[in-house]
Amino acid sequence: MREAAATDNRPYHHGDLRRALIDAARRLLETEGPTALSLRAVAREAGVSPAAPYHHFKDKGELLDAVAHEGWDLLNELMTAARASHASVRDKLTALGVAYVRFARDNPALYRVMYDCSRDKDSLPDHVHAQNDSAYCQVRDTLVEAGADPMDEQELELATTAAWCAAHGLAEMFSFKQFDHLKDALGGDEAFLRGVFEHMGIFGAAHHG
Amino acid sequence: MREAAATDNRPYHHGDLRRALIDAARRLLETEGPTALSLRAVAREAGVSPAAPYHHFKDKGELLDAVAHEGWDLLNELMTAARASHASVRDKLTALGVAYVRFARDNPALYRVMYDCSRDKDSLPDHVHAQNDSAYCQVRDTLVEAGADPMDEQELELATTAAWCAAHGLAEMFSFKQFDHLKDALGGDEAFLRGVFEHMGIFGAAHHG
């Protein structure tokens, strides 16, 4: 299987295999789900031998880390946009929570990889928690805007952590069919989200009534 | 618990292999972690051939389902006890939340299996959500005690769901080392838990000053 075929423009050395592998992994993740995401399948999808990825990633875990990294970046972007597109502090908080859960709903496999990678290391990636434009910091800063005392660091961290936990919990519960009838009764996913947030006293969704 | 005769005494037909397999799985889960939990390893631990489990479980998933089932039962028991051992409604709610997260902290591998099995089916087990003494119903009933209107079914379900999500989110975040400094600053795991719950407006942990 040398070069022979003129149509097979793939050279022996792939241009940017690292990039291609990450893309292939994300493609597989969307189409086949997380259980189908084997290193060999990714290599196959990228049109390369099963051992090729080892020249770009130490092991399967490192490839998944790279995929997860892009997931966190995307989430950070979405939350930045959500925060920016509302005026009042209350609306910003709600929008942040809704954007978070919506991301998890729209990218369930990616969301899972993001937390699975973190769990394997007992640690979230730095750019999720520490970095300035991280999702964590966006929530924290908005809480300060909302009146939290930035001097009382512990309370502020607790409140941000509480918000993060609440959003993550809702994101994971969201897909269970046990809540389908509630979603229907309330008139859709979005209303369900806001309804739950209302009761969490964190994301302060608009209360009706 | 029936013992597995390690000597040559073992009869061809195991007494209760189904039971022994579940116990072996739980033993492996505690000692080796969730990644080491293969069907073959479980069979090995139970002193039986790799194909033997197939006479008691359709596939690996069904064995995990059985393990998860016992996990939910244990969680239900712990929450029943937590609820019963406090007088005031507020203390009951706090105790329920703390018991939940404590269970996840003390049985991380089991907790993981419980939700992985559910996610694979997009559905929580019935006896977790519907059954009368389920964890869900315990929280819901306590919320009614706390003054929630049982006639307003939707609001009650939303509040219970919010509590569930909050507890699950905290349970999953708990192990990340990002929060270690907060735990230390607050004086331990327990204080951290209560601190977060305080901000969730659900489990109504001990009032702030």
Next chain:
DNA sequence: AAGATGATCTTTACGGCGTCCAGATTCAGT
């Protein structure tokens, strides 16, 4: 220009996995 060097990719191989199948063994009902 020629050759050496190192990076990249392939081939092959190993052990472990989930699962199926054909036998061996034992139990239960006649």
Next chain:
DNA sequence: ACTGAATCTGGACGCCGTAAAGATCATCTT
């Protein structure tokens, strides 16, 4: 005691992650 069903073993298949050794190619040195 005989028969049939239930239970367990041994072996096989194709997948997986990973490692080692060889093939191919880009680049740097001279």
